[in-house]
Amino acid sequence: MLDIHFIRENLEVVKDAAAKKGVDVDLDELLKLDDERKKIRQELDAKRAEQNRRSQEIQTFKGFEREKVIEAMQHLKIGMTEAEGRYQELLQRWTKLLLSVPNIPSPDTPVGPDESGNVVVRKWGERPTFDFKPKAHWDIGRELDIIDTERAAAVSGARFSYLKGDAVLMQFGLIAFALKVLTSREELAGIAQKANLPVAATPFIPIIPPVLMRSDVMGRMARLQPIEERYFFEKDDLVLVGSAEHTLGPLHMNEILGDESLPIRYVGYSTAFRREAGAAGKDTRGILRQHQFDKLELESFSRPENGYQEQDFFVAIQEHLMQSLKLPYQVVAICTGDMGKPDQRQFDIETWMPGQDTYRETQTSDYMGGYQARRLNTRVRSKSGDLTHVHMNDATAFAIGRTLIAIVENYQQADGTVKVPEALVPYVGKAVIGGAG
């Protein structure tokens, strides 16, 4: 959420941001409620001050005098209860409205109504050429018997799959490869240098986070809505995460971090669960859009002034990973109308999928500014002693399913086998999938 003081002082900026994001929120109403809120607050505090004062006094009184004061305070109490009721009612409306205010897009975010406004920032790699018609991953997967969606449908339903054999080796190969890069100060320093970014080379701490979390904490991550997208266990008031981001982000909630400890970087490996409620009938073939998939996710907490650089670094890491696999991709700046509500700036990496003859999103990078941290109450104490909210970044390192798709479609060969990207061979233990060996 945004700071109410910030909204008051930058009303036009916030209005403009909401309009660009296509979010309908009545900010004038919010400020009106805030004025009322303050007024009742003052009234209440004055009454409480009086109560405190009289509570002290009362002990010096005795007998009839004491009875009289008690009677007066009972009266005061009635007024307080009434004011508290009004305050709570108002606060509820106030909070609801405040939470619906989206984050402000960065100045360099393209303005647009929906995904049609997204802008390709750069492209990398050459699309492979084939002297045969490249197949889609669902065909390759079935033929090599490494992806089984049919049996999964019988057991679990649509949008589930069994990954088998070499696909599994590939999954753990990808993870091992990425972790090697992300936990190495030298590798990270190299990536930063190449991207010309003056960021710290602090390694990522690997985490295996919980995949179930309290719904109220998910709310504080601004990720509970739309609730239709979440698997929700009402009996336990727990939701399944849609990304490791959801449990990595709150790792330091209600904490004050030391300035010298930043940036704190984590790489979390977890399964992600999505109901895909709004995507009925879309991408039903293969494993592009699954209810369940595994993912390596980056998360960092940084000083506010380093937030944008941190995101640039995250994108540089993503590009480094894709370049290592020699997969052709494009970096896309997501426009105001397509980005998430809590985002300040968002980039996607879309990777070339020859079997589908198009680029598909494989990674995303979200810079949240202090939007999530404010509600999570994660703060930094600067050297001068000031407290500010940390800035948070999250990004995909590898979404395993989609990376597998990209690999099998780009590395497929005429004989039906799939080459293993050179960088992965040591981690997978073989150079070809589906071959005689």
Added chain:
RNA sequence: GGAGGGGUCGCAUAGUUGGUCUAGUGCGGUGGACUUGAAAUCCACUGUGCCCUUACGGGCACCGCGAGUUCGAAUCUCGCCCCCUCCGCCA
């Protein structure tokens, strides 16, 4: 799941017959005195949020969270969350 114990201002603790607790003490931290310097010692300060105020300063709230009893609750009652010990179950 059952039984018991516990959650106090960075850490550790005091406080459970309701009102001098707007929370004491120790450690840590900051500033100062002493010292050539340091240690030791002594003195002062030491959280977060909201609100009023140009400022100085002031008010309110917070003793796991939320309700309740009361003129008044860290202290009493109820619900919830979490931690620890033992038992049961279990990868």
